[in-house]
Amino acid sequence: MxxxxxxxxxxxxxxxxxxxxxxxxxxxxxxxxxxxxxxxxxxxxxxxxxxxxxxxxxxxxxxxxxxxxxxxxxxxxxxxxxxxxxxxxxxxxxxxxxxxxxxxxxxxxxxxxxxxxxxxxxxxxxxxxxxxxxxxxxxxxxxxxxxxxxxxxxxxxxxxxxxxxxxxxxxxxxxxxxxxxxxxxxxxxxxxxxxxxxxxxxxxxxxxxxxxxxxxxxxxxxxxxxxxxxxxxxxxxxxxxxxxxxxxxxxxxxxxxxxxxxxxxxxxxxxxxxxxxxxxxxxxxxxxxxxxxxxxxxxxxxxxxxxxxxxxxxxxxxxxxxxxxxxxxxxxxxxxxxxxxxxxxxxxxxxxxGTKDRWPRKYHVIQYHGGAGASALPAQPLAHSVVLTERWRLVNQNGQHLYDIKADPAQRQDVSGDHPEVVRRLREAYRPFWNQVSLRMRPVRIHLGNPDQNPTSLCSQDWYLEKGNPPWNFRTIRKLPKVTGPWMVEVRQAGRYAFTLRQWPSAAEKPLVAARAKIAIAGKEKEITVSPGSENVSLELDLSLGSFELQTFLYDKDGEAGGAYFTDVELVENNGSRQGTKKKRKE
Missing domain, CATH: 3.40.720.10 (Alkaline Phosphatase, subunit A)
Known part of the structure; x- marks a missing residue:
């Protein structure tokens, strides 16, 4: 009706x-x-x-x-x-x-x-x-x-x-x-x-x-x-x-x-x-x-x-x-x-x-790019994917498995050997999906110097790692893991930027466990000694417009480096004009 x-x-x-x-x-x-x-x-x-x-x-x-x-x-x-x-x-x-x-x-x-x-x-x-x-x-x-x-x-x-x-x-x-x-x-x-x-x-x-x-x-x-x-x-x-x-x-x-x-x-x-x-x-x-x-x-x-x-x-x-x-x-x-x-x-x-007798969708594809726990590289065709129809599920994980969802909704019986033509058809259906999405699986960048968010507060959860997860919760961060990675950023205004490096949110009021700090961006590096008891360190660099990787390093007394899990970046000077200093928010 x-x-x-x-x-x-x-x-x-x-x-x-x-x-x-x-x-x-x-x-x-x-x-x-x-x-x-x-x-x-x-x-x-x-x-x-x-x-x-x-x-x-x-x-x-x-x-x-x-x-x-x-x-x-x-x-x-x-x-x-x-x-x-x-x-x-x-x-x-x-x-x-x-x-x-x-x-x-x-x-x-x-x-x-x-x-x-x-x-x-x-x-x-x-x-x-x-x-x-x-x-x-x-x-x-x-x-x-x-x-x-x-x-x-x-x-x-x-x-x-x-x-x-x-x-x-x-x-x-x-x-x-x-x-x-x-x-x-x-x-x-x-x-x-x-x-x-x-x-x-x-x-x-x-x-x-x-x-x-x-x-x-x-x-x-x-x-x-x-x-x-x-x-x-x-x-x-x-x-x-x-x-x-x-x-x-x-x-x-x-x-x-x-x-x-x-x-x-x-x-x-x-x-x-x-x-x-x-x-x-x-x-x-x-x-x-x-x-x-x-x-x-x-x-x-x-x-x-x-x-x-x-x-x-x-x-x-x-x-x-x-x-x-x-x-x-x-x-x-x-x-x-x-x-x-x-x-x-x-x-x-x-x-x-109720006006559609024939439905245009024959297939749908779901892919868990990188798999559970980011254990694999994300840009891999077929890996950790399923091709769905109203009857079939072709699961591509730990091999290839075909299930008749109408007869076997619990997906207990792999029938891929009984239906090779269905497997072939569903694999072919995956191909245009992958050709489309793989072209767009490239870095998306965070803005620096965007007037809608200046300063901007970066967190290690957004380090761009190929495999595995960066520190994204305090259970991990409390261990101060010796790992660092790059943030993918885009500088929207050329000028002088202030970088404030921390291992904890400012509201935690915890001191850095580090002897030296360094930042690297756009082919430039700057390093500073960390004073005992300091909760953060600040460095400034002049940056031009463009897309870059920003990486931080906090070295312990033995020279082993981890990253600054929390980093604020603020445009403080643009075209010779000093920006209004904003009060840092506690986060």
Missing amino acids: ALSSVLPASPSPNVILVMTDDQGYGDLSCHGNPVLKTPHLDRMHADAVRFTDFHVSPFCTPTRAALMTGNHPGSTGAYRTSSGRTMMHPDEKTIADLFAGAGYATGMVGKWHLGDNAPHRPQDRGFQEVLWHRCGGIGQASDYWGNDYFDDTYERAGVGNMQGRFQKFEGYCTDVWFREGLRFVEKNKDKPFFLYLALNAPHGPYRVPPEWAQPYEDRAEVSNANFLGMVANIDHNMGILRKRLAELAVADNTILVFMTDNGTSAGASFDGLDSEAVSGFNAGMRGRKSSIYDGGHRVPFFIHWPRGELTGGRDIDTLSAHIDVLPTLADLCGIPVPEGYDPDGISLKPLLD
Whole structure:
């Protein structure tokens, strides 16, 4: 039955896109979880249109890049969670760019994980109002020092406040994100708005007010009570959100989407990334977060829009993916994709309104560039990939394995020997994908001297390493590892730059454990002796315009070098004009 009302409404529909972090397909009671209770999401599931074969990337940043651009993550440049590969190429159009260009108020609240520095922050990528935490999780290296999910300090930014200001909030992180998301809705309820509500929960560390975890404690079938409690708290907030939308009289013409960014991290116990659940519930799938088996990337996707008749608890079983979200939402809202911008994704609107008998997608490719733990070089064809159709999964990891997902949803039986023609066809389908994304898997650079962020604060998580992960959390940094790497940077204004090198955020007030310090950039080097007890050292260099590698060295008394895990870079003099000295922010 065609739903003729799945058309741009008048006035234009609002959009709220809610995405949780590390919640899998099985981490919902409406998907059969026998322990977890999610009554509000169950109600949305009953009210919404549900895509049952919806796929994202096996982990964080790549899903977010695909969601923002409609393109395969490798093409965007943001295809890993660290190592300088979390930022999108500046020429990528984002969903916020499209909606802002169509007159929408655009807001982003929560976790970004697509770059902490200009021109890659949410306020640089089309979001007019932003409240966010840095890095890939609260409490990670570039996040505000001391954040722990409770009464944290987050960064508010946007139009008129591009540099950003830190602000302390009371309460649990998820409660704060929903509260601030609703503040944005209330402020903009009389005009069309687009809100991206990207939660950091239930990503670890698994912290939640005890009343949410208590129902799941001391139960043999529960692998992590706090994780389930975090999901239950999200569910509670979804109930508050939907109730408030109704009270504001905007629910009827608001497209509300709920999805997650990858498979479960702690909703079940596994014997390795690619196993079936040993205990707990994973909806009968093999694999968890970071796996290229279905449990790593098949996730919930609910879409509800009463005025557009996207209601009624209807299932759509067609193969679909994160790259389809941008073209779908733009299509539903009547927003044209700019000429010359051709996203990899396909609008799902014909499936939603029932007007498409034949679906153009025959294949979809997911690739975990570099593999789990960045154990391999990222730019390798086929490695850690899966080619999907509605029947088949060709998994390229530890050999080549073919699964008939209709007959074997748990992916237990490799049937590649029985269907060589299917293997050949799916390998051929991979080739154009690789030819496209490999051309764009080149460094994305952080700006120095950008007036929207001067000074800029660099963190070792963005060192551009070929293999392995740089220091990205304080568990590693506390060990002061003897490792360093380059930041890929672009100098936007020629002039004199001040470099301040530290091993800790300034708010930690910890002294350097080093005897000498050195910086190297653009073929220049400068070295300085470190005074005992100093928390940082500063050096200045004149730089010309261009793209360079910036590397820091902190030598101990034996001459062994590690890097400055935290480095501030400030343009202090340009064309003979001394820049106004900015007070350093505690981070």
